[in-house]
Amino acid sequence: MNILTGLINGMISGATPILLAALGGTFTYYAGIFNIAMEGMMLSGAFFAVLGSYYFNSWPMGILCAILGSLFMALIFILFAVKLKTDEFVTGIALNLFAVGSTTYLLRQIFDVKGAFSKPGIVPIPRLNIPLINKIPFLGDILSGQNMIIYLTILLTILAAYMIFKTRFGLRLRAAGYNAACLDSSGVSTDRVRTWSLILCGVFCGLAGAFLSLGYVTLFSENMSAGRGWISLAAVILVNGNPWGIALISLIFGFTDGFGLLLQQYLPSQFTSMVPYVATLIALYFYSVKARNKKA
Amino acid sequence: MQRKLISGIAGILIALFIGAIIMIAQGFNPLTTYGALFNYSLIGLFPLATTLRNSVPLILTGLSASVAFASGPVNLGQPGQLLMGALFATIGGLYLDLPPVLMIPLLLLLAMIGGAMWSGLAALMRRWFNMDEFITTLMLNMIADFLTYWAISYPIFDKTAFSPMTPQISTNGWLPVIGEFNTNVIVMLVAFGVIYFVFSRWTAGYEWRITGQNSIFARLGGCKIDKNYVTVMLVTGALAGLAGGLVVMAGPHRFLKGLGANYAWDGVMIAVVANNGLIGTLLYGLFFSSLQTGALGMELITAVPSEFIQVLQAVIVLVVVAGRGTLDILINKTISRRKAREHAT
Numbered sequence: 345m346n347i348l349t350g351l352i353n354g355m356i357s358g359a360t361p362i363l364l365a366a367l368g369g370t371f372t373y374y375a376g377i378f379n380i381a382m383e384g385m386m387l388s389g390a391f392f393a394v395l396g397s398y399y400f401n402s403w404p405m406g407i408l409c410a411i412l413g414s415l416f417m418a419l420i421f422i423l424f425a426v427k428l429k430t431d432e433f434v435t436g437i438a439l440n441l442f443a444v445g446s447t448t449y450l451l452r453q454i455f456d457v458k459g460a461f462s463k464p465g466i467v468p469i470p471r472l473n474i475p476l477i478n479k480i481p482f483l484g485d486i487l488s489g490q491n492m493i494i495y496l497t498i499l500l501t502i503l504a505a506y507m508i509f510k511t512r513f514g515l516r517l518r519a520a521g522y523n524a525a526c527l528d529s530s531g532v533s534t535d536r537v538r539t540w541s542l543i544l545c546g547v548f549c550g551l552a553g554a555f556l557s558l559g560y561v562t563l564f565s566e567n568m569s570a571g572r573g574w575i576s577l578a579a580v581i582l583v584n585g586n587p588w589g590i591a592l593i594s595l596i597f598g599f600t601d602g603f604g605l606l607l608q609q610y611l612p613s614q615f616t617s618m619v620p621y622v623a624t625l626i627a628l629y630f631y632s633v634k635a636r637n638k639k640a
Numbered sequence: 641m642q643r644k645l646i647s648g649i650a651g652i653l654i655a656l657f658i659g660a661i662i663m664i665a666q667g668f669n670p671l672t673t674y675g676a677l678f679n680y681s682l683i684g685l686f687p688l689a690t691t692l693r694n695s696v697p698l699i700l701t702g703l704s705a706s707v708a709f710a711s712g713p714v715n716l717g718q719p720g721q722l723l724m725g726a727l728f729a730t731i732g733g734l735y736l737d738l739p740p741v742l743m744i745p746l747l748l749l750l751a752m753i754g755g756a757m758w759s760g761l762a763a764l765m766r767r768w769f770n771m772d773e774f775i776t777t778l779m780l781n782m783i784a785d786f787l788t789y790w791a792i793s794y795p796i797f798d799k800t801a802f803s804p805m806t807p808q809i810s811t812n813g814w815l816p817v818i819g820e821f822n823t824n825v826i827v828m829l830v831a832f833g834v835i836y837f838v839f840s841r842w843t844a845g846y847e848w849r850i851t852g853q854n855s856i857f858a859r860l861g862g863c864k865i866d867k868n869y870v871t872v873m874l875v876t877g878a879l880a881g882l883a884g885g886l887v888v889m890a891g892p893h894r895f896l897k898g899l900g901a902n903y904a905w906d907g908v909m910i911a912v913v914a915n916n917g918l919i920g921t922l923l924y925g926l927f928f929s930s931l932q933t934g935a936l937g938m939e940l941i942t943a944v945p946s947e948f949i950q951v952l953q954a955v956i957v958l959v960v961v962a963g964r965g966t967l968d969i970l971i972n973k974t975i976s977r978r979k980a981r982e983h984a985t
Contacts, residue, residue, distance in 0.1 A: 437908060438912070448947045452947050574778045618783050621783050625780075628772070628776065632771045
């Protein structure tokens with residue numbers, strides 16, 4: 345039973361950053377932006393989360409700084425890809441490298457350390473104990489006592505699905521991706537819709553970064569997003585952007601993450617760390633086969 | 641060509657200016673910093689030789705990315721292919737012992753096979769299952785990272801070392817050094833020459849370029865685009881693998897943890913700034929290498945951490961690429977305006 349709850353909790357916390365970043369990515373996906381900068385946004389979010397939490401000694405400030413840091417990256421993306429019409433792929437690659445470089449640089453400049461920064465002064469995001477529910481035998485360990493961001497993520501998933509499919513903004517968002525010229529000619533600026541989608545992506549990725557550095561662990565290490573932004577991009581592409589599908593895929597990735605940790609008893613850790621990436625390849629395989637069958 | 645040169649130089653100058661503003665904001669003197677930076681990478685024989693040596697992996701991975709992007713496949717797997725190439729060359733160097741005349745070409749070949757194998761995997765997934773190489777190569781990067789980490793921690797671990805690394809390869813596999821200059825530059829130049837010739841003079845290269853520009857047109861014109869796709873993936877993988885092999889054979893002569901570092905991603909970045917042009921890749925590769933080589937000198941002389949260069953590189957990429965786009969739009973606008981005026985009269 346303990347292993348099972350451990351596995352499920354591992355799955356949930358492994359899925360959260362991917363889900364958050366992918367939800368951010370789905371806004372830009374619908375808006376017709378080829379956004380590969382989630383990795384960079386997440387990384388800068390993770391760094392500024394630690395910075396805010398450490399300097400203000402409070403985790404809400406950490407989250408706020410994370411969102412601001414990630415938004416800064418999103419604004420650069422907006423400036424180059426939306427305003428100056430630079431190639432989105434190029435902007436994304438440069439932005440990801442900029443995030444790696446600048447966080448490493450700031451880590452050295454502000455905290456005077458190389459590699460990783462961890463101090464007792466960093467306040468982590470607390471876990472939420474829900475009274476009554478935590479008394480339920482088995483389920484209580486899963487439903488209660490999770491990190492606050494995890495509950496927030498569930499709300500945000502619902503919100504994202506509602507926004508995309510039920511609101512006027514969502515309609516415009518999808519129109520921007522579906523037929524930008526048509527949207528422009530009906531009097532709505534595509535650029536403005538795309539700008540908003542990138543801002544939303546920045547906020548979501550900032551939260552994902554905050555969860556990485558203040559929830560999952562309480563430290564910042566160089567390049568700690570470790571390809572999660574790419575996995576979340578894969579998740580968005582795999583389900584064509586549907587938020588519910590993304591939630592499901594993220595849970596599967598989270599499961600492989602926890603499963604990898606469990607396997608560590610039998611295999612060298614390097615192999616267990618590969619599991620999520622191999623799982624992405626397998627998921628992509630099934631997606632491609634399905635797509636081909638549909639075509640045939 | 642001239643337009644590219646102007647936008648490139650202007651972009652670099654603007655980026656250096658932005659870098660200077662960042663430095664002033666942090667209380668550093670930009671002039672002494674840039675002075676130290678280029679002093680340690682360009683002035684004198686030894687700095688120049690070091691810059692040249694360090695430029696080899698950058699240019700080769702950049703070449704790999706340029707050829708791939710210009711021919712269609714979005715091969716982003718250079719980091720993984722570089723690692724696999726380095727691993728193959730290291731294994732060859734550990735278990736084989738031949739005279740240098742045979743050993744060096746053999747190790748280079750092994751490195752290319754290692755890289756080509758890894759990109760070939762992605763190419764097969766695309767051909768058989770229609771899986772997008774853009775994601776598969778990225779995932780293979782991570783897998784290669786862990787795979788090589790495992791290899792140097794267990795099977796070919798140097799038992800006398802404290803951190804994961806392999807023993808040194810046989811001295812016969814070391815690239816000879818002429819004076820200050822390492823011969824890895826020669827290998828790189830040969831590879832560049834071959835690729836340049838194939839890409840811009842041969843029928844195969846012509847087909848690749850046409851496929852990159854318009855694959856439907858290429859197919860209707862009689863190109864075997866599927867076969868070309870696999871060839872391009874293999875060639876670009878081999879180039880990245882070669883970069884990895886050269887890093888091992890010219891530098892530490894062993895596989896250390898974090899060996900590839902950022903070489904391969906920098907290579908992708910270089911390809912992007914150079915707009916997939918081969919000559920541009922060579923020039924930007926040299927320039928980025930001079931920045932990276934000078935970074936250590938800069939840290940030594942001034943208080944600016946060497947990591948600043950990573951920030952500067954990304955700024956250069958963004959400014960140059962954005963500047964190129966904006967310049968094109970401006971020029972096109974002027975041309976169309978002039979045409980409209982001619983029409984009116």
